[in-house]
Structures are given as structure tokens and as C-alpha cells.
Amino acid sequence: MARGAADKSAVSGPGGVFPPDGPFGDYALGRAYDEMFAAGGEVRPHYASLAARIDAAPSGQLEALQAQVENTFMTQGVTFTVYGHEDATEKIIPTDILPRIVPAAEWDRLERGFKQRLEAINLFLGDIYGRQQLMRDGLVPRELILGSPNYMREMAGIEVPHGAYVNICGTDVIRNEAGDYVVLEDNLRVPSGVSYMLANREAVKRTFPDIYRSAKVRPVESYPDDLLHTLRSLASEYQPDPQVVVLTPGVYNSAYFEHAFLARLMGTPLVEGRDLMVHDNVVFVRTTSGLRRVDVIYRRVDDAFLDPLAFRPDSALGVPGLMNAYRAGNVVIANAPGAGVADDKAVYAYTPQIIKTLLDQDPILDIVETFLCREKSQCQHVLANLDKLVVKAVGESGGYGMLIGPHASKAEREAFADKIKADPDNYIAQPTISLSTAPTLVNGRVESRHVDLRPFILCGAKTTLTPGALTRVALRKGSLVVNSSQGGGSKDTWVLSGDGRGRP
Amino acid sequence: MMLSRVADSLFWVGRYCERAEHACRLLQITFSAGLEAGSQEAERAAVRAMTALGAPPLIGQSGSIEEAWRLTFSREDADSVYSSVARARENARQVRDQITTEMWERLNRLYFRLRETPGTSDTFAARADRVFQEVIGDLHAVKGIVEGTMSHGEGFRFLSLGRMLERAQLVVRVLEIHMAEPPGSVGEHGWMQCLRMLCGMEPFLRVKTADFRREVVTDFLVLDPEFPRSLRFCADEIDVFIQRVGVGLAAAERARCLRRSGLLKARLEFATLSDVTGRNGRQLLAEVAAAASDLNDAVRTTFFTISFQGAPGTAVA
Structure with a gap:
């Protein structure tokens, strides 16, 4: 029942354009894979109850819920420290109340x-x-x-x-345009963010108790x-x-x-x-x-x-x-x-x-095609295609020291080319991948923003994977950079124990 | 198991909360004294309150409201209420994993309120009383939350120890100022205000009736066994907590703490009225002050700054 209502309001015509006065009026479907909507604008089944909930929310309600969660984070001290801000060293990581949902079959493969x-x-x-x-x-x-x-x-x-x-x-995994999960980076030193996974869950569970219960989310x-x-x-x-x-x-x-x-x-x-x-x-x-x-x-x-x-x-x-x-x-x-x-x-x-x-196995998860500038032939390819590639310094992390070719000016690309030529061993390049998008609350309106996924894997006497993750969101429109140090936020991630078509 | 650093921080949470509450109460006295303009007695009481805060007297001077505002909200002044609350919170933040969420949230909220609503000194006179009421109320709530949500284990004991040691020192300071004046100069009104500074008016009336002579009030504030801000009560509590911290240490290592605390407790327990009147009274206060400061030192070296000497489990005093 709920699903029908969502479908009706969300879809209008084969172009997948949403009615401008509906809750998804500002929602843009682009080249990227969208977590919630198929290319034609149909709601994916595992997102149906969330779509219906958004649809049914009276004006201003989602915004109020968002403010409530932020307030809770501040009083609980769920903060991270920003370096160099004398006056406000503690900030909450921007959190978005709309969960990112992963159906069971996808998770099995990821696991x-x-x-x-x-x-x-x-x-x-x-x-x-x-x-x-x-x-x-x-x-x-x-x-x-x-x-x-x-x-x-x-x-x-x-x-x-x-x-x-x-x-x-x-x-860190991302979803490419085809909807396949690919590994972007292994964080093997001191990976952080797991507290946000837990804090986001506590907050979102309380924000949407009804759909949380019916969706059968794994704890x-x-x-x-x-x-x-x-x-x-x-x-x-x-x-x-x-x-x-x-x-x-x-x-x-x-x-x-x-x-x-x-x-x-x-x-x-x-x-x-x-x-x-x-x-x-x-x-x-x-x-x-x-x-x-x-x-x-x-x-x-x-x-x-x-x-x-x-x-x-x-x-x-x-x-x-x-x-x-x-x-x-x-x-x-x-x-x-x-x-x-x-x-x-x-x-x-x-x-x-x-x-x-x-x-002696084939990798279950692919990685992003990577060109090593240390190899002469690959380096030439990189230099010739700087406008299409993302170039990263090998030793850097947190979104620093990188060039996003398609978004950079000619001068920036040339300056970066010089750096690569000076120290080719220090650089790798990858094709620009449009990370998948997910619905995100922006000033009270639901818009699409790019996301990645960071699950946490434990390995001692046995290997354990918690069925959940930190989903990082690039909060600036169109941005592909999800790092919290660069204006990224986070979302709760719901791993379902089924396909999400739970009874309402 | 309690980390030395954690015990140290909790000890100071207790101290700074007590200090902030005390400062609020003294500022409150000063402000209410201002209402009885022209009354010399009220002005002198205000001067004593300010002296106890280590600040210049306020009344009748231009800029006195600024001074009170500064003592409440100033971020630069280490003695301001804000600074005490900020330090209590900073210490609590260092040991966030050791305290309860309820306690942290309350303290954090108080901190943010003081930080974000300082207003200006122009508007302070009108809202000062409410500000002090609220801060004192919040600090009482913190105490209640500590009592009601935190396990009464080692951490709780160090926090309580810090609070009672701080309280003893603050009470000594208030009493010293009053007793330093020649007999008769403080007067009935002065001693009533002295009781108010230590939140003792109602408990006093119940035990001693409305008899505000110097020896009656000092007897109560020094020797009453049940009033929570009498020196004797503080010493009893200090001894209770000191006996129950660091029990894993060998008795010899805790000896200095135990001896100091036990002597102080006994001194106040067996003191007589003649010990608190006249010159003897000031002598006794000096003894208590010395014992408290020595005890502070002993606690620090016994529990907080441990180094390796011989076998594990050995602390160096």
C-alpha cells in the first residue's frame, strides 16, 4: 500500500522526471547510479518504505527531525575536532537522517x-x-x-x-555507474568512523521507528x-x-x-x-x-x-x-x-x-582501474588523458594532494602534470567514477548526493564483519569528495536481512 | 582498575564544580547586598564575599557590574565561574569514557550555556540573580547525577574526595576572613551573611535557633557533625573516601594520606568550643588549611604520579 503511494508521486512519465511540487521535485538523476531510484524514476523495492515515509511527511517535519538529531549529537558530544579553529574546536560531523539501504543479496557479496x-x-x-x-x-x-x-x-x-x-x-567501496561495488581504498592503519556508524544508528532508529522496524534492519x-x-x-x-x-x-x-x-x-x-x-x-x-x-x-x-x-x-x-x-x-x-x-x-x-x-581465487570485488605513473607507458597515458582522470599522490589520504581532471582548470592540470613528471613514482591515476547518489536532506528538501561506503572488518582468531557501515556523503551538490575534512557528512547504513519488502 | 590520570581528572572535576558553585553563591550575596543600598553592614558583607573570591571589593564603585560579569563569564580570568566550569568539563572530557552520559550531558550543557549566553555587563544586573540560581541549580543537578548514575567505585571516590577537599579549603577561607576582623566588628548581620555564603542558614536555625553570635556561628560552621559544609563534616567525608581509594596499594604506601586525614578528622572530632573561639579559632583554621594542602600533595604523589620502583604494584610517595 505504502509502496503504491510512493510510486505514484515519485514517477511521472518515462523520462523519470519528478513533479516539481512533490517531495522529490529537486531530485536530480544523472549519469551516476542512484541508490533509491532506477533510471526511469521507479523506486527500488528496498527503498519503498522510506520513499513512502518521505512522501507522507508533512512540510517541515523532516527538517525538524534533522535538527533534533543534530542537537542530540551536540549534547552527547558526538564531535570531531577541526584543527586550526581557535574558537570552535569541536564540531559535529554533519549527519543526514535519511538512511542508505543495502539489500541482503548485495551485502552477502560484499561480505x-x-x-x-x-x-x-x-x-x-x-x-x-x-x-x-x-x-x-x-x-x-x-x-x-x-x-x-x-x-x-x-x-x-x-x-x-x-x-x-x-x-x-x-x-572504502563505491558504486560505479553500472551499479557494481568496487573497492576504492583499503584503510589498514587506524581507520576511523565506526562511532558514527553506531551513533547514526541510535539516532536514525529513533527518528524513523516505524520503517526501521518493518524493514528488518540487521543490528x-x-x-x-x-x-x-x-x-x-x-x-x-x-x-x-x-x-x-x-x-x-x-x-x-x-x-x-x-x-x-x-x-x-x-x-x-x-x-x-x-x-x-x-x-x-x-x-x-x-x-x-x-x-x-x-x-x-x-x-x-x-x-x-x-x-x-x-x-x-x-x-x-x-x-x-x-x-x-x-x-x-x-x-x-x-x-x-x-x-x-x-x-x-x-x-x-x-x-x-x-x-x-x-x-588461488578470483577477486569477488573489483578495484578501480589504476594507472601507475611509475610505469613509463602508463605514465604517458595518464599525462595524455589528464582531463579524464583522477590523479592521487600515493602517500596522501583524506582527499588531499589529488587532482580531479574533469573538474580542474587547464592551468591546474598543467601544474599537476609537472608534479607528476618530477616524481612519477608518487602518483597513480584512475578514471573518474561518478559515485552513486542517494537521497539526502538539504535545507529541508530531498536531493541526490554522491555517497561511498565504509564497512568495518575485524580479524583476529576469526574474521567478523558487522552488518552495517559508515556511508559518507559529499554534501556539496555535484561534489565527489566525501571526506569529513573536506565538507563530507555521514549517513546511517541499513543492511536488510531480506529484500526489504517487509510487511508494513 | 583506575588509571592514575583518570583519577587525577575526576578529582579535579569534583574540585572545579565545587569551586564554581561556591563562586556563584558569593556573587549572589554581593548582588543582594547591592539591593540594600546604603546599608553599611550589607556593604561590608559584600566586601567579605569578594575578598573570599580573591577579587577587589565591588560595592559603590563604578565598574562593579563589569567586575561581577567578569567573575562570572570571563574566559581569560582563571577564577571566573566560566573558567571553573570549563575546566571541570575539560577534565570530564579527558575521561569521557569513565563518566556517565547523563553526567557529561549536564555538564556540557551548562558549559555551552555559560559560553554562549554571556550577554554584556549592561544587561547583567537585571538577570544576574537568575543566572546564579540556574548555574547553582545545574551544579546541584550534576552532583545528584553523579550520585545517582555513576558507580560508587574508585572514580566516584576520587571525584568526591576532590569536592570535599576543595570545600574544606573554601570554607576555611570564608571563616578566616570573618574571624580576622576584631570581635564585634562582623556583627549579627555579618554572621548571617557568612552562613548564607556557605548555604547554612536553614540548617543553622534548626540547630542553634536565631542566635547569630560569633561563637555560635563558628561553632556550627567548624564543628557541627551533620551540616555538609562544616569543616568537621568535610574532614569526616575526606577520611571516608581516602580510606577507600587505592586499596590495592600496600598500607605503607598510603600511610601519608591516611595519617594526614586521620589526624585532621580526629582534631575536629575532639575539638571543644574553646578551640574555635578567639585566637584559638584562627589557630585551628590555620591547622586545617595546612592539613588540607598537605593532603592534596599526598594524594597527588601517592595516586597520580606513580613511577617504577622495584616490583609492579609499588607506588612511590
């Missing part, structure tokens, strides 16, 4: 794909920090790995528990529990009751809220470097009842800052002697230092071969 990918990546890391067979066989260039700033000699020959270098992985609230189990499994072979701590750079870090949030939900201490100390290669934490031994550190501090004795000597965030304790096998660090060498944007290009070679 198998992510698990396969992480398994291969962990084997790959085990190889480059171990026998280095892949480099010997020429599958990946030796200089690409050993020359990477993220490669850590200190890790050579260390065995990590369960062979899992990456214990917490946040892989995400077990994530902290799964995370704790994963972390404990890293030391449980030799410690019956391992002490886990979350290591944060401190309250001024942009993701501090998340660190505290996870520590609280796991019931583990949230420590800073100054709370820990190493004695005789054993890590201790200072407590009001003296010093206590630490077995597993879930660190949210970058590799370079972990230990001033091993890495950056000016780091005040780390723990002197931590790497020695780690090498002595007295403490587990998750993710393992040096795991970042595998999420390098150039290594990314080799991941399909890595999966084929190490697992």
Missing part, C-alpha cells in the same frame, strides 16, 4: 568480498615481512614495497598472532563486543584474561570522541602514552593501585608516533620502549605497525594479482 580481500592482505603482509616470496617472484616490485615510507624494517621476522597484521580494517550494536573479542583473541593463547587498552593520542585528536566511545563500550581503559611505561620489555599502565601489566594495545596512534626510541624521537604520544616489548612478544599492538604498506595507493593496483596468487 564475501571483504573477507577474501582481508585474508589476502594479511597473507601478503606476512610474506613481505617474512619470506618475501612475492617480491622474489616479481609479482610486486621490490622497490615499491621496500621504498615505501610505510614499510617498517622493525617488523621483519616478527610473527603476529593468527597471522593477522590488520585487525581492524575500514575498506550493528554488537560491534564493540566483537571488537573486544577480536582484540582479546590476539593474546588469549598465552594469557587467560588479557588486559586490553585503547591507546589514544589524547583529547585534542580529531577522532578522540571515537576512542573514548569505543573504550567505554568495550569497558577497557582509554590510555594515553603517558599512562603506559615499559620495564624489562613488559608494558605497564599506571593505576591508582600501582602498575598493571598490559597485554593488547588497540592503538589509535600512527606508526611513527608509537615509540620515540624506535621512530620519531620527538613523539610525546608514544611509549618509550614499546617496540622492544612488542618484538619480545610481551604485548600485541593492533593493527600491527607497518600494516600501512599494503594500503599504499600503488600497491592497491596489485591487489587483484595478490588475491589470485595467494588464495
Whole structure:
């Protein structure tokens, strides 16, 4: 019944144009795949109840709900810190109340794909920090790995528990114009955003209780529990009751809220470097009842800052002697230092071969076609097609240091070409992909905005994928950049246990 | 298990909340004194309140409203109500994972209200009383929320310890100012205001009736075993909490804290009326002040700044 109503208002004629006075009057369907509407403007079945809800909302109601959620986030302190703003250091990440919906069949495929990918990546890391067979066989260039700033000699020959270098992985996937999910980036160091997945869910569940119930959305609230189990499994072979701590750079870090949030939900201490100390290669934490031994550190501090004795000597965030304790096998660090060498944007290009070679399987999820400027022929292709490609610096993240060819001016492209020629190893290029769009509330009106998807995969004694994700939204019209540091927002992501045609 | 850094922060949450509440109450006294314009006694009470805040006297001077506004909202002045609340919140933020959401939200809301509605000093006179009422009300609510939602474990005890230690020091300061004046100079009105500064009027009346002589009021504010802002009550509470923190440490490591606290408690428990009157009274206040500051130091070195000495579990005092 609800579905019929939505269809009627949403669709008008074969062109897929929505009536201008309806709720979708400002909704643009472009070249990109739209999550909610098929090309003709028909509502996809799993979005039917949301469409009906939007349709039935009295004027101003959605806007009021949106304001309510933002208010809740502010009082709860669901904030991230913006650097360089003296007066307002805490901001809420812009959140959109309209959920992004993923039907069960799509999720199944994603789940198998992510698990396969992480398994291969962990084997790959085990190889480059171990026998280095892949480099010997020429599958990946030796200089690409050993020359990477993220490669850590200190890790050579260390065995990590369960062979899992990456214990917490946040892989970014996007949907191309054909509607296929493709992997954009593996975040293997300290991926963040999982707290927004949980906070968004709490808020949106309350905003749309009726459709949330009827849609049979799979719950995400077990994530902290799964995370704790994963972390404990890293030391449980030799410690019956391992002490886990979350290591944060401190309250001024942009993701501090998340660190505290996870520590609280796991019931583990949230420590800073100054709370820990190493004695005789054993890590201790200072407590009001003296010093206590630490077995597993879930660190949210970058590799370079972990230990001033091993890495950056000016780091005040780390723990002197931590790497020695780690090498002595007295403490587990998750993710393992040096795991970042595998999420390098150039290594990314080799991941399909890595999966084929190490697992003897075809990759379930494709990657974006990637041109390596370090290869002469590919570099020429890139330089000749700068107006069609997105060029990224290998070592950068967060949307910095990139050129979006089609949106750049001629002068910008020329300047970037010079940079590529000067240091080709540092650049890769990919075709511009129009990320899929999803309905987003903009000034009280529903408009289409580009989105990506970041699920969180856990790997210890076993691999767990929470049925949910952070959907990031490019809030500026037409923008393809979803990073929160560049004006992106977030959405709740509903993974359905069926096809979404639940009874109303 | 409680991290030393966390205990330290909670201790200061307790301290700063108490400090903010106290400052509000003193400012309130000052403002109500202004209503009785021309009354010398009221003016002198206001001067005492301001002295207790460590600020220059306000009454009868141009710019006094600005001064009160500054003491409430100033972001630069470390002693302003805003600064105390901001520091309490900053400490709470550092240990967000250790406190309850209800507590955090209340404190956060108070912080944002002080931050976003300072207004200007021109309009302050008209709304000052309501501002103080609200802030005090919010801080009472924070206390109630702490009591009602936070587990009464180690963290709660450090927070309470900080609050009671701060309270003891604030009460000592108020009493010192009143007792420093020659006998008879404070007067009945002055002692009534002294009770109001410590939120003690009604409890006092119930025990001592409307007898506002110096020795009766000081006896009550120093030695009453049940009034929550008497020095004796503070010392009893401090001792309760100190005995129950860091119990995993060896007795020898906690000895300095326990001895200091026990001595203070006993001193106030067994004091007589003659100990609080005349010169003896000021002597006793000096002892309490010294004990409180030493205790603060002992707590810091015993629980907050631990280093490695020998086997794990050993703290250094």
C-alpha cells in the first residue's frame, strides 16, 4: 500500500522526471547510479518504505527531525575536532537522517568480498615481512614495497598472532555507474568512523521507528563486543584474561570522541602514552593501585608516533620502549605497525594479482582501474588523458594532494602534470567514477548526493564483519569528495536481512 | 582498575564544580547586598564575599557590574565561574569514557550555556540573580547525577574526595576572613551573611535557633557533625573516601594520606568550643588549611604520579 503511494508521486512519465511540487521535485538523476531510484524514476523495492515515509511527511517535519538529531549529537558530544579553529574546536560531523539501504543479496557479496580481500592482505603482509616470496617472484616490485615510507624494517621476522597484521580494517567501496561495488581504498592503519556508524544508528532508529522496524534492519550494536573479542583473541593463547587498552593520542585528536566511545563500550581503559611505561620489555599502565601489566594495545596512534626510541624521537604520544616489548612478544599492538604498506595507493593496483596468487581465487570485488605513473607507458597515458582522470599522490589520504581532471582548470592540470613528471613514482591515476547518489536532506528538501561506503572488518582468531557501515556523503551538490575534512557528512547504513519488502 | 590520570581528572572535576558553585553563591550575596543600598553592614558583607573570591571589593564603585560579569563569564580570568566550569568539563572530557552520559550531558550543557549566553555587563544586573540560581541549580543537578548514575567505585571516590577537599579549603577561607576582623566588628548581620555564603542558614536555625553570635556561628560552621559544609563534616567525608581509594596499594604506601586525614578528622572530632573561639579559632583554621594542602600533595604523589620502583604494584610517595 505504502509502496503504491510512493510510486505514484515519485514517477511521472518515462523520462523519470519528478513533479516539481512533490517531495522529490529537486531530485536530480544523472549519469551516476542512484541508490533509491532506477533510471526511469521507479523506486527500488528496498527503498519503498522510506520513499513512502518521505512522501507522507508533512512540510517541515523532516527538517525538524534533522535538527533534533543534530542537537542530540551536540549534547552527547558526538564531535570531531577541526584543527586550526581557535574558537570552535569541536564540531559535529554533519549527519543526514535519511538512511542508505543495502539489500541482503548485495551485502552477502560484499561480505564475501571483504573477507577474501582481508585474508589476502594479511597473507601478503606476512610474506613481505617474512619470506618475501612475492617480491622474489616479481609479482610486486621490490622497490615499491621496500621504498615505501610505510614499510617498517622493525617488523621483519616478527610473527603476529593468527597471522593477522590488520585487525581492524575500514575498506572504502563505491558504486560505479553500472551499479557494481568496487573497492576504492583499503584503510589498514587506524581507520576511523565506526562511532558514527553506531551513533547514526541510535539516532536514525529513533527518528524513523516505524520503517526501521518493518524493514528488518540487521543490528550493528554488537560491534564493540566483537571488537573486544577480536582484540582479546590476539593474546588469549598465552594469557587467560588479557588486559586490553585503547591507546589514544589524547583529547585534542580529531577522532578522540571515537576512542573514548569505543573504550567505554568495550569497558577497557582509554590510555594515553603517558599512562603506559615499559620495564624489562613488559608494558605497564599506571593505576591508582600501582602498575598493571598490559597485554593488547588497540592503538589509535600512527606508526611513527608509537615509540620515540624506535621512530620519531620527538613523539610525546608514544611509549618509550614499546617496540622492544612488542618484538619480545610481551604485548600485541593492533593493527600491527607497518600494516600501512599494503594500503599504499600503488600497491592497491596489485591487489587483484595478490588475491589470485595467494588464495588461488578470483577477486569477488573489483578495484578501480589504476594507472601507475611509475610505469613509463602508463605514465604517458595518464599525462595524455589528464582531463579524464583522477590523479592521487600515493602517500596522501583524506582527499588531499589529488587532482580531479574533469573538474580542474587547464592551468591546474598543467601544474599537476609537472608534479607528476618530477616524481612519477608518487602518483597513480584512475578514471573518474561518478559515485552513486542517494537521497539526502538539504535545507529541508530531498536531493541526490554522491555517497561511498565504509564497512568495518575485524580479524583476529576469526574474521567478523558487522552488518552495517559508515556511508559518507559529499554534501556539496555535484561534489565527489566525501571526506569529513573536506565538507563530507555521514549517513546511517541499513543492511536488510531480506529484500526489504517487509510487511508494513 | 583506575588509571592514575583518570583519577587525577575526576578529582579535579569534583574540585572545579565545587569551586564554581561556591563562586556563584558569593556573587549572589554581593548582588543582594547591592539591593540594600546604603546599608553599611550589607556593604561590608559584600566586601567579605569578594575578598573570599580573591577579587577587589565591588560595592559603590563604578565598574562593579563589569567586575561581577567578569567573575562570572570571563574566559581569560582563571577564577571566573566560566573558567571553573570549563575546566571541570575539560577534565570530564579527558575521561569521557569513565563518566556517565547523563553526567557529561549536564555538564556540557551548562558549559555551552555559560559560553554562549554571556550577554554584556549592561544587561547583567537585571538577570544576574537568575543566572546564579540556574548555574547553582545545574551544579546541584550534576552532583545528584553523579550520585545517582555513576558507580560508587574508585572514580566516584576520587571525584568526591576532590569536592570535599576543595570545600574544606573554601570554607576555611570564608571563616578566616570573618574571624580576622576584631570581635564585634562582623556583627549579627555579618554572621548571617557568612552562613548564607556557605548555604547554612536553614540548617543553622534548626540547630542553634536565631542566635547569630560569633561563637555560635563558628561553632556550627567548624564543628557541627551533620551540616555538609562544616569543616568537621568535610574532614569526616575526606577520611571516608581516602580510606577507600587505592586499596590495592600496600598500607605503607598510603600511610601519608591516611595519617594526614586521620589526624585532621580526629582534631575536629575532639575539638571543644574553646578551640574555635578567639585566637584559638584562627589557630585551628590555620591547622586545617595546612592539613588540607598537605593532603592534596599526598594524594597527588601517592595516586597520580606513580613511577617504577622495584616490583609492579609499588607506588612511590
